[in-house]
Amino acid sequence: MWSYVPSGLIIYSYIVPIPNTKEHSSKALTFDDLRGIAISPIIAKVFEHSILERFQLLFSTSRNQFRFKKGVSCNHAVCLTRSTIDNIIYMAAALPISVPLI
Numbered sequence: 001m002w003s004y005v006p007s008g009l010i011i012y013s014y015i016v017p018i019p020n021t022k023e024h025s026s027k028a029l030t031f032d033d034l035r036g037i038a039i040s041p042i043i044a045k046v047f048e049h050s051i052l053e054r055f056q057l058l059f060s061t062s063r064n065q066f067r068f069k070k071g072v073s074c075n076h077a078v079c080l081t082r083s084t085i086d087n088i089i090y091m092a093a094a095l096p097i098s099v100p101l102i
Contacts, residue, residue, distance in 0.1 A: 013038040 017034040052059075061069055066077040 013040040013044075015039075 015036045016039055017036055019029060020033050020035045066072050066074060
């Protein structure tokens with residue numbers, strides 16, 4: 001599949017560091033005390049929302065995606081992981097183990 005994005009639609013965001021702690025005035029900041037937010041031009045946001053609104057039914061995501069998906073959270077991922085581990089343990093316990101006799 002071949003795609004092309006016109007150079008006029010390539011829009012860059014600015015990353016701005018924001019203090020992550022409430023006590024940032026009482027100590028020196030380190031990289032661990034900062035989080036970044038992206039500041040995008042408004043035209044990029046309008047374009048993104050108009051495309052998503054019109055073509056959302058055509059976009060598909062994996063069943064294994066748990067982030068940035070409406071109605072799904074980290075709790076679903078934890079539950080699925082736990083269920084998978086339990087199934088593996090159950091299947092392993094049901095397997096016959098043969099020990100070669102010498």
